[in-house]
Amino acid sequence: xxxxxxxxxxxxxxxxxxxxxxxxxxxxxxxxxxxxxxxxxxxxxxxxxxxxxxxxxxxxxxxxxxxxxxxxxxxxxxxxxxxxxxxxxxxxxxxxxxxxxxxxxxxxxxxxxxxxxxxxxxxxxxxxxxxxxxxxxxxxxxxxxxxxxxxxxxxxxxxxxxxxxxxxxxxxxxxxxxxxxxxxxxxxxxxxxxxxxxxxxxxxxxxxxxxxxxxxxxxxxxxxxxxxxxxxxxxxxxxxxxxxxxxxxxxxxxxxxxxxxxxxxxxxxxxxxxxxxxxxxxxxxxxxxxxxxxxxxxxxxxxxxxxxxxxxxxxxxxxxxxxxxxxxxxxxx
Amino acid sequence: xxxxxxxxxxxxxxxxxxxxxxxxxxxxxxxxxxxxxxxxxxxxxxxxxxxxxxxxxxxxxxxxxxxxxxxxxxxxxxxxxxxxxxxxxxxxxxxxxxxxxxxxxxxxxxxxxxxxxxxxxxxxxxxxxxxxxxxxxxxxxxxxxxxxxxxxxxxxxxxxxxxxxxxxxxxxxxxxxxxxxxxxxxxxxxxxxxxxxxxxxxxxxxxxxxxxxxxxxxx
Numbered sequence: 383x384x385x386x387x388x389x390x391x392x393x394x395x396x397x398x399x400x401x402x403x404x405x406x407x408x409x410x411x412x413x414x415x416x417x418x419x420x421x422x423x424x425x426x427x428x429x430x431x432x433x434x435x436x437x438x439x440x441x442x443x444x445x446x447x448x449x450x451x452x453x454x455x456x457x458x459x460x461x462x463x464x465x466x467x468x469x470x471x472x473x474x475x476x477x478x479x480x481x482x483x484x485x486x487x488x489x490x491x492x493x494x495x496x497x498x499x500x501x502x503x504x505x506x507x508x509x510x511x512x513x514x515x516x517x518x519x520x521x522x523x524x525x526x527x528x529x530x531x532x533x534x535x536x537x538x539x540x541x542x543x544x545x546x547x548x549x550x551x552x553x554x555x556x557x558x559x560x561x562x563x564x565x566x567x568x569x570x571x572x573x574x575x576x577x578x579x580x581x582x583x584x585x586x587x588x589x590x591x592x593x594x595x596x597x598x599x600x601x602x603x604x605x606x607x608x609x610x611x612x613x614x615x616x617x618x619x620x621x622x623x624x625x626x627x628x629x630x631x632x633x634x635x636x637x638x639x640x641x642x643x644x645x646x647x648x649x650x651x652x653x654x655x656x657x658x659x660x661x662x663x664x665x666x667x668x669x670x671x672x673x674x675x676x677x678x679x680x681x682x683x684x685x686x687x688x689x690x691x692x693x694x695x696x697x698x699x700x701x702x703x704x705x706x707x708x709x710x711x712x713x714x715x
Numbered sequence: 716x717x718x719x720x721x722x723x724x725x726x727x728x729x730x731x732x733x734x735x736x737x738x739x740x741x742x743x744x745x746x747x748x749x750x751x752x753x754x755x756x757x758x759x760x761x762x763x764x765x766x767x768x769x770x771x772x773x774x775x776x777x778x779x780x781x782x783x784x785x786x787x788x789x790x791x792x793x794x795x796x797x798x799x800x801x802x803x804x805x806x807x808x809x810x811x812x813x814x815x816x817x818x819x820x821x822x823x824x825x826x827x828x829x830x831x832x833x834x835x836x837x838x839x840x841x842x843x844x845x846x847x848x849x850x851x852x853x854x855x856x857x858x859x860x861x862x863x864x865x866x867x868x869x870x871x872x873x874x875x876x877x878x879x880x881x882x883x884x885x886x887x888x889x890x891x892x893x894x895x896x897x898x899x900x901x902x903x904x905x906x907x908x909x910x911x912x913x914x915x916x917x918x919x920x921x922x923x924x925x926x927x928x929x930x931x932x933x934x
Contacts (some may be wrong), residue, residue, distance in 0.1 A: 435837060435840060435841060459845060460843065461843075462840070462841060462843035463842065463843040465841075467838070467841040467842075469834055469837075471832075471834050473834040473835045473837065473838035474835070474838075475853065475856070475857060476857060477856040477857050477930075478856070486839075486852070487843075489852070490839075490842055490843060490844050490848055490852070491843075534842075544841075
C-alpha cells in the first residue's frame with residue numbers, strides 16, 4: 383500500500399537537521415500501522431512524505447502503486463484527495479461550523495450540495511456528532527474536535543488515513559474513545575491507518591505493526607507483539623523500558639546463584655499453568671519478581687520476571703521446557 | 716453662535732471628508748488586500764513561495780509606508796492630475812489618499828493573514844486544496860475579523876490624512892479647520908471640526924469593532 387525506498391530528508395538552516403536517513407519501509411493495506419519515536423525522531427517528517435507535505439530529498443515514496451515524488455502539482459492534489467489526514471491540534475476551520483468543516487473537502491472536490499449534505503450526515507453519524515452539526519469548533523471539546531477532524535478526513539472516502547499525533551493533545555479517557563473510533567473505521571471501511579505517536583500505549587491499543595524511529599533511522603519494524611515482547615534494537619528496548627516491565631534494573635534485585643528470566647506468554651499460552659508444571663517436573667525453586675497480564679490490540683499476553691534456583695542442569699532443562707511450550711525466554715543475567 | 720451658513724459649511728465639509736475617506740478606504744482595500752495576500756503567500760515556504768517577488772513587494776510596501784503623507788501628496792501631483800484631471804478638490808485628494816493607504820492596507824492584511832494557523836493551511840493542502848482555494852476558502856475567511864479591523868484602522872488613519880489633504884485644497888473638515896479656524900482665528904469652528912472628527916473616528920472604530928466582534932464570536 384505504502385512503500386518508502388531509501389527516503390532521506392535534510393532540513394537546511396543555521397544547522398542542518400537530518401530528519402530522515404535512508405528510510406525503507408512497507409506498510410500493508412488494511413493495517414493500523416504505528417510509527418513511534420521521541421520528538422525529533424523524524425516521525426512527523428516521515429508521515430508527511432506520504433502525501434508530500436514534505437518532499438524527500440532522495441528516495442521514493444510509493445502509495446497505491448503511484449510514485450508520489452514524480453506527480454505534478456495537479457496530480458498531487460488529486461492524489462491527496464485519496465489520503466485523509468488528522469492532526470494533533472485538529473486544524474479545523476474556526477470560521478466554519480462542524481457541518482461546514484466536514485463538507486470542506488467535498489466542497490474542494492466540487493460535489494453537489496445535495497450529495498454533500500447526505501455524506502456529511504452519514505459521517506457525523508459515524509463519528510457520533512450528529513447533534514453538533516451547527517456548532518463552531520470553539521464550542522467543542524478536544525475529543526469532539528478530533529471527531530470532526532476524522533469525519534472531515536473521511537469525507538472523500540480515502541483509502542488511507544494519516545494520523546499525526548492525533549491523540550497527543552487529548553486526556554487519557556478521550557484518547558481511548560478516539561482510538562476505538564479509529565479501530566472501528568479501520569474495520570468498517572477497511573481503511574489503512576498510519577499513525578505517529580510517542581505513546582507506547584497508543585501502539586499497544588490499536589496497532590497491528592509498528593516501526594521504531596530514532597534520529598531519522600528506522601531501528602526496528604514488525605508486528606507489535608513481536609517488537610513489544612522481544613525488542614531487538616536498543617532504541618525499542620529503551621522505549622519499552624518501564625512500559626511492559628519494571629524500571630528496576632536486574633542488578634537491583636538479582637540474588638547470587640540464581641538465574642533471572644523474563645518470560646513472555648502470548649495468546650493462549652497466557653492461560654496455561656506452565657510455571658507450576660515446570661516446578662513439578664524439574665524440581666527447581668521459582669521466585670516471581672514481577673508480573674503483568676495485558677493485551678496487544680486484542681491479543682492477550684503475559685510477562686513474568688522470575689528467578690530460578692537449582693543446579694545448572696535443572697535450570698537448563700527448565701528453560702528448555704519453557705521454550706518447548708512456546709514461552710518467550712530471555713535470560714537477563 | 717453659528718449661523719445657518721456656518722452650519723451648512725460644516726455639513727458640506729463633513730460630507731466631503733466622508734466621501735474622501737469612504738472612497739479612498741474602498742479603493743485602497745481593493746488594491747491593498749490582493750497585495751497583502753501576495754505578500755503573505757509568496758513568503759518562503761508558503762503556498763506560492765516566490766522569494767524574489769516577496770522581497771520586491773515588501774520593498775515597495777516599506778517605501779510607500781515610509782514617505783510622510785504630506786510629502787507623498789505633493790510629490791504625486793502629476794499622477795493625481797493624470798488620474799483625476801485636476802490636483803485640487805475632494806476628488807483629486809482621493810488619489811494620494813488611496814496611494815498612501817494601499818501599502819498600509821497591504822501590510823495590515825499581511826499581518827492578519829500571517830495569524831492564520833499554519834496547521835489549518837496544512838490541513839487544506841493535505842486535502843488537495845489549490846492555492847486559490849486556500850486563499851479564498853481558508854485564509855480570508857479565517858482572518859476575516861482581523862481584516863475588518865485592518866480596514867477600520869485604515870479608515871481611521873485616512874480621516875487624519877484627509878485633514879492634511881484639506882490643507883492643500885482637498886476640501887473637507889481639515890480644509891475648513893485651516894481656512895476658518897486657523898487662518899481667520901475662528902476658535903469655535905476649529906473646535907467644531909475637531910469634535911466632528913472625533914465623533915467620526917469613534918463612529919468608524921465602533922462600527923468596525925462591532926462587526927469584528929460579531930465575527931469573532933463564532934470563532
